[in-house]
Amino acid sequence: MTLLIEAEHLYRYYGKQCAVKDVSFTLKRGEVLGFLGPNGAGKTTTMQMLCGLLTPSSGSIKINGVDLSANAKTAKQSLGYLPDTPPLYKDLTVQEYLHYCGQLHGLSKTALLPAISQAQERCGLLEVKRRLIGQLSKGFQQRLGIAQAILHNPDVIILDEPTVGLDPLQIREIRALIRELGQSHGVILSTHILSEVQDSCTHVQIIHQGQLILHESIAGLAQFMDTGILQVATRLAPDTDSLAAIPGVLRIEALTATHLHIHYRLSANPSQALTAAIIAAGWELQELTPLKKSMEDIFISLTEDKRP
Known part of the structure; x- marks a missing residue:
């Protein structure tokens, strides 16, 4: 399988406080990695470094073989990111918003409309594509957040708490979508819902006090079980x-x-x-x-x- 993320010996300091300490891991195409950690463990800091929003104090990150610090623009072209609060403009329609996001991602005019249609179809948004985002339910807004993250067909998709605030049916639909995305992409799923990891992920890693204390396949968890x-x-x-x-x-x-x-x-x-x-x-x-x-x-x- 293609190696999509190589994170090696990541450290991040805030003054004298070490928020992330010597974190190393990889992500391959076809893997869905559940990223778990208690509050203040360093999970969000690690994810922000992976997305290029924070610079590591030391260590290196390669996205699809491209060094993130040396060539950020190229590396980020392989990334799709859904933060815990989707970056939505609620006075736009679904179609208008995805058109805007596609332009931000640099999609050509010929590629833009097919990409929008595919993202809407994969995320179950076709029936609401002409509705204002502000009139959509929380579940549809979360789907739209995922749609903007996968619009440019990135190799790596990073999802931060994608099912927070959803009802059980919406959660089941989003988890099914994550499993589908994991078949052709590499996905990192940050969540506090441990059953979500068991249901959606192929691998799990747990970070605590800035350090990885477990990185294992779901199948490999049998030794802990x-x-x-x-x-x-x-x-x-x-x-x-x-x-x-x-x-x-x-x-x-x-x-x-x-x-x-x-x-x-x-x-x-x-x-x-x-x-x-x-x-x-x-x-x-x-x-x-x-x-x-x-x-x-x-x-x-x-x-x-x-x-x-």
Whole structure:
């Protein structure tokens, strides 16, 4: 697959504050990269550097093989960007706005109208193309924001929180569009909705305190998902050391003396051994319930592990 973004050893300082520290990653055609991070993690700063809106304090960015700092104009021709608030002129019609954006992108007169038609069709805007943008629903305005980002058919599409404020049906439609775009482009999707990453992306990376703490394919997340949690309750306080020694048990989190969360490896499920041990010791098992582990749990555990 074609390498579309090469970000190497990116740093960004605000005075003495290091907002982004030694971030490196790549994006290939056909990949949809979910970019996650808590507030203040450096996610927005990184995305602004990728778009050429901020200059890295050090490090390099290549867009489609072109150095962004040395040849910004050429590099940016391969970029399409949707900020968290779409840059819309609400007194224009959809058609007028896309015509204006196409001229900004330098599309020729012969290429402009076909590009507008294609963008409107891909984003489901044909039925509203003559309506004023200010009269459109939030969902259609978000679609229009994506349309302006893909109008010039860029190789790289960067979408910042594209589904914020949308209803469930609109969210499903936008996610389907993102998956479609990812088949022929490289897409970076910034979002706080972790289920969106699982639904739309091929890869995920998490940034925390300015550093990447995870960069993995969605398929590769299986290694992080190979752990589960058992909620265990007994009438008498058990000996946690003896339970922790059972094969498959990773660690025990005592909520109270008789209520435990037992973290275990799914591939070596110790449920039967735990049940037998508790009954044999006379602690009187009252509950043993598996708790589903989601990407939210991975996100929280990774970011908590990195706290100073």
